[in-house]
Amino acid sequence: MQNNTQIKRRYHVAFASRIGVEETRRGVAARTRPRHFMLHVADLLDATVWEPDEEAKPTKKTLSDFVLSTPPPTAALAEKIAVEASNEDLVFCNSEAISLAVAARLIKTRKRTTLASLVHNLERPRIKLLMRTTGAVNRHAALYCVSPLLAASLKKRFAANGPHVELIREQIDDKFFTPGPSRKKKSRPMIIAVGLEQRDYHTLAAATRDLDLDVAISAFSKDAKATARSAPEQLPANMDIRFYEWTELAQLYRDADIIVVPLHQNGYAAGITSILEASAARRPVIATATAGLKGAFADEETLQWVPPGNTEALRRKIQLLLADMSACDTLATRAAEAYAASHTEDQKVAEMAARLKAL
Numbered sequence: 001m002q003n004n005t006q007i008k009r010r011y012h013v014a015f016a017s018r019i020g021v022e023e024t025r026r027g028v029a030a031r032t033r034p035r036h037f038m039l040h041v042a043d044l045l046d047a048t049v050w051e052p053d054e055e056a057k058p059t060k061k062t063l064s065d066f067v068l069s070t071p072p073p074t075a076a077l078a079e080k081i082a083v084e085a086s087n088e089d090l091v092f093c094n095s096e097a098i099s100l101a102v103a104a105r106l107i108k109t110r111k112r113t114t115l116a117s118l119v120h121n122l123e124r125p126r127i128k129l130l131m132r133t134t135g136a137v138n139r140h141a142a143l144y145c146v147s148p149l150l151a152a153s154l155k156k157r158f159a160a161n162g163p164h165v166e167l168i169r170e171q172i173d174d175k176f177f178t179p180g181p182s183r184k185k186k187s188r189p190m191i192i193a194v195g196l197e198q199r200d201y202h203t204l205a206a207a208t209r210d211l212d213l214d215v216a217i218s219a220f221s222k223d224a225k226a227t228a229r230s231a232p233e234q235l236p237a238n239m240d241i242r243f244y245e246w247t248e249l250a251q252l253y254r255d256a257d258i259i260v261v262p263l264h265q266n267g268y269a270a271g272i273t274s275i276l277e278a279s280a281a282r283r284p285v286i287a288t289a290t291a292g293l294k295g296a297f298a299d300e301e302t303l304q305w306v307p308p309g310n311t312e313a314l315r316r317k318i319q320l321l322l323a324d325m326s327a328c329d330t331l332a333t334r335a336a337e338a339y340a341a342s343h344t345e346d347q348k349v350a351e352m353a354a355r356l357k358a359l
Helices: 021-030 037-045 063-068 072-084 096-109 125-133 148-157 201-208 246-255 272-280 311-322 325-342 345-358
Strands: 011-014 048-050 090-093 114-118 142-145 164-167 190-194 214-218 239-242 258-261 285-288 304-306
Touching: 011 037, 011 072, 011 096, 021 037, 037 048, 037 090, 037 345, 048 072, 063 096, 063 125, 072 096, 090 096, 096 114, 096 125, 142 148, 142 345, 148 164, 190 201, 190 246, 190 272, 201 214, 201 239, 201 311, 214 246, 246 272, 258 272, 258 311, 272 285, 272 325, 285 311, 304 311, 311 325
Parallel strands: 011 048, 011 090, 090 114, 114 142, 142 164, 190 214, 190 258, 214 239, 258 285, 285 304
Antiparallel strands: none
């Protein structure tokens, strides 16, 4: 008798660095932090969630590990996933930092496990070297990008043969980042900026140091480190940089008159998260028009854009908006509408889960 029993696919969601999965879940339940996109997808797929053990080391490194200087805990996790995942399973990674390490090991074991990943910066020279020397990139079934520039580049590169490449819209939790009243007693306008990746707080400082306003910056990221390139060593008297807890950050957006996303030129969508958080909170945004960021927001005409490194252009935009609060309100409303139409977390999580199930 023929056995028609179909082996059930198992799903795996993998993180390149430790996020504290259980702590994050508790924070979401307590509403002290926003929902996490990858964990939300994992819940819909009933997936096993993997994050590195900070003390772990791989039994053996791959060429990919050497080329990319993969941290030992990430390499060890990739090794563990490659052993655990079966031919029928699907592994979904939060970045190329873990997916390339997994791919290298799947190639070695000759497993047919389906591999998909969010990718952020595949234009780095070391990854281009991998493309020429190993099949780690091609081992992916699908690559998902939030930067239109990166998506177009990868689609062209893999047009004849290689992984499926798809542009996806970034999202944030609009049940956490919401409009609301300011709780801060302000004697003058307040500008805020959030994030570290590719940030150019030198230009923001130069543009605002002589203006009658305050600048509050939340400069913290698990994916980027503060450098001299990010911010001046000596801050202007009206500028403050510090860490904000999640609930503080959500309120900081509500307290702001304008959100500024100042960036160095780059080819990926650095800054998109801050733009979406500000838009969900219904605040007006001025952002640097980088090659990677333009087009990442579904309706880029709802933002005010300035050229990279242009102090005077940024100063003028800030002054013009602060002088016309009606224009500020119109801009904020349009941004909130654009966010709601194309970037809500529930919508994007459902779309991603459907994409993965179809692979």
